[in-house]
Amino acid sequence: MADPASESAGDDPPQLECRRCGRALQPGRGDLHVVSILALADPYPPVFTEDDLALDVGSEIRNLIAHLSGLDAREAQDQVYRRQVFPLCGACYHDWIDDPTGSGF
Numbered sequence: 001m002a003d004p005a006s007e008s009a010g011d012d013p014p015q016l017e018c019r020r021c022g023r024a025l026q027p028g029r030g031d032l033h034v035v036s037i038l039a040l041a042d043p044y045p046p047v048f049t050e051d052d053l054a055l056d057v058g059s060e061i062r063n064l065i066a067h068l069s070g071l072d073a074r075e076a077q078d079q080v081y082r083r084q085v086f087p088l089c090g091a092c093y094h095d096w097i098d099d100p101t102g103s104g105f
Contacts, residue, residue, distance in 0.1 A: 018089040020096065025087055033093040034085060041080040 016025040016032065025032040068076055088096060099105065 016087045018092050019086040020088055020092040023089045023092075025089060031090055032087050033090065034087055035093070035096070037084045039082045039084075 014027060016027060017023065018025055018032070071079075
């Protein structure tokens with residue numbers, strides 16, 4: 001999806017579809033919402049126990065590197081930061097904003 005803020009006056013608006021229902025959306029007509037979701041891994045400092053402090057730090061770092069070596073850069077990044085931006089039609093937006101997880105609560 002093109003960044004709505006980067007469109008210049010006079011440019012043809014991007015062709016958009018609602019990410020949930022697939023309905024064609026007309027930018028500039030007031031019939032869509034651009035949703036931005038930012039997910040971050042736990043941003044708080046880690047809590048260490050006495051048992052954690054007794055571990056061999058070098059061994060723990062090697063284990064972490066071994067774990068990360070099996071991931072590509074995108075997979076590693078997605079474990080700590082992910083941003084999604086997508087368009088929704090008005091009806092889907094109202095359903096989504098009232099129950100973003102789809103849990104029915």
